Amino acid sequence: MDSAIPTIYDISVPGRHGSKLPDVDVPKSDMPADLLRADVRLPEVSELQVVRHFVDLSELNHAIDKGFYPLGSCTMKYNPKINEDMARLAGFAHLHPLADESGTQGALALMYELQNWLAEISGFKGTSLQPAAGAQGEFAGILMIRNYHLDRGEPQRTTILVPNSAHGTNPATCTMAGLNVKELPSDQDGNVDLEALRAACAGDNAKTIAGMMITVPNTLGLFEAHILEALEIVHAAGGLMYMDGANMNALLGVVKPGELGFDVMHYNLHKTFSTPHGGGGPGCGAVAVGEKLLPFLPGPLVQMIEAGTDDEAPLYGLRMPEKSIGRLKAFHGNFGMHVRAYTYIRMHGAEGLKRIARHAVLNANYIRVKLQNAYHVPYNRICGHEFVMEGHFKDVPDVHALDISKRLMDYGIHPPTNYFPLIVPEALLIEPTETEDKATLDEFIAAMLKIAQEAHETPELLTSAPHSTPVSRLDEVRAAKQLVLCCSPVRQAASD
């Protein structure tokens, strides 16, 4: 079996050492033999082997640092290097999470400012930095809505309205919180269908409405044209409005969701505020709320316990809000991400933040107009920071969005998000972000136009793509059926 790179177990040699620790400098104590294990199947490799192995692996990845990564809804913008250095400052990296508050004032001050800035940017009253990811921010928001109604003696409010264009995390979140999902259709312009929304909130239905989750701009990249009406309908029914802030990169300095009337939203600091995506995480799903939900925020929050004076800094402390939904994690959230987001906001200031959204939107619209003749753009109007087109041609039925995606890899570009949102067949969701220059966008546009041409002239080039990647298309059915989830020495140990 040919393998691109052997596994770390494949290159292990019994008896080989990697890192070495000091000798024991205290008298040894007995270890009860019946508590100890015989062996543990970990590799035995040298430090140089480790370095080469992981450098080799890294080179198999596409990444922002290597090239364009227009993965829609993920905001793959440049991750500034300064962020990494700041997160690694000794006073942050080596700070114990349960250190006494008198000894964590620097960290708490940073979190306090970030809480306030995130509230200011979104027009809300308070922010919790606890959630570790967008999905956890959603979970926090929906639990707060649930508990708000319980607190008011309205336990029958258990329905959350979710448009059919939503991220999968939205409906999954409602289920996790023990609430019911009612899916709403979209209208012909890609907005939430107002008639369906009115019907869902009409008459006796109103009494069961806990709230609505809506993504702005929505997952088609479109700003909801009837957002104020939607807010009014749901509020009139007694529900609260949740904004999925995954797409906040389109809104910085453009509109404040709290001012529009939303009650709660989450940010993805790993999207909008440039903290790296890390090959899957970690992120931060900070959640911001208006007045009504302030007492329900997940905690602890950083509060200013004593204001500062000319001579003394303020005193900060960690406190649980009065009716908090509780803790979402041990300790205080993904603090390393807070440091990075703080750094990013500090380097932009108000004016810099405003430029981000405007350029992200400009870049997306530029690509849209350049590709709209070669590909079908189903909701073709001025878009936000991303847009959807169909990766399919009526006259070449055998070529699909997947094939276009795979072919893009041969041009050194990461594919857009494909097959999402679900309401567009063969969807390709394209989000360039503001940090890409015109030349990069033009290269992408040229590649997409070339691929459209190839689809018609040599479709097998697409259906057999990619041709230049470390591996070709994978047998995913085999992966799921044979289910090999560990390197062979570990599997053997398990079956011994």
Add this chain to the structure above:
Amino acid sequence: MTYIPHTDAERQQMLAAVGVTTMEDLFPDVPAKYRFPQLNIPAALSELETAAELLALSEANEHAQDFAVFRGAGAYHHFIPSVVNHMLLRGEFYTAYTPYQPEVSQGTLQAIFEYQSMICALTGMDAANASHYDGATSLAEAVTVALDVGRQKRRKIILSPAIHPQYRAVVRTYHQGNDVQIVGDGGRADLSDLITMLDENTAMLAVQYPNFFGQIDDYKTLAEKVHNAGALLVFVANPLALALLKSPGELGADIVVGEGQPLGIPLGYGGPYLGYFAIRNAYVRKIAGRIVGETLDKNGKRAYVMTLRPREQDIKREKASSNICTNQGLMALAAVVYMSVMGKQGLKQAAELCYHKAHYAAQQINSVPGYSVELSKPFFHEFMVKCPLAISDLNNALLERGFIGGYDLGADYAHLKDHMLLCVTEMNSKDEIDALVAALKEIGS
């Protein structure tokens, strides 16, 4: 300024291509009344000024490079070989995202596959996922799996009071909407008390290993009792201790979760950390989050891909058992690099150093008048000390002498007022331990 590369000329060309005149024309659907609000955010700083401000903030903290740390309680100060950070700083890893497109993500995928392998090796389980947010949320997700294995009919969850208090709090946060009965941790129940709570309504019983107090309980008959009741046995385990101690798999666990922070992740004021999650084959299809499997590409080459995808939220939507999407991928990379470079022997050596140093410290402190160490059970690298004064006063006095002292157990356990939980790792030299003992003696007298 900042990271936007557009020149004025390019901006004009692009606006013209789009068919608008100004940047502000790009937002026609945003209600005019609310468009372009003021942002009350301080003016931008240069990189040089930003770095100075952050350095000052960081140095306002009392951290492990300036103080001798003897505090653990779920976050541990360990040695991290330089190679770990160097690999994390490879842009090819940290500026990639979830490996949705396997042909251009084999690096991330194979690294996760190797991470899964090592987690299985340590825990004695058959499968591990690509991570949860931390040890606490991993335990909350184990509850979800146990409810699912119990076909949603078994609604009782038994938690040992010797599980980290914050983990138990997170389980309650996660399951407050789910009509679940969480019992066992309200008082001072030991293992035999927990066993008496098992019944036909019990979905799982969870213990911590070593427990929150650092102790190793006698788990010999636990699995049999739990399984006889038709419930799952969940271990919350410190992965570094597992380099030395019997694996939870050997002790009969069905699911093993825990905090991967001891595996090459710095204290970092509590995050980002790494929730690991491992499970027996029988339940692998119930697992939440990303899992990487081995397969072949169309040329027969070994390759890796995210598998069992239909479990996940983006496909199953409201029927998914968890909403997890973004995880702690880069922290899993830290762990796999750490475990690789430490290796079989290095990891065991680190665990042994923790064990011997903690036992030395415990004996020394136990001989100081006024202090008594709880020595009735075997322990790993943490132990309880009853102290002659309030723990907050004691810790303040220790801080003045350059030590970050033990965790105040009275905050979470009423019967443990004036008890601190001390932690000793390979980072604490004999001199440092002796100095701590001398300081305790001085403060206590």
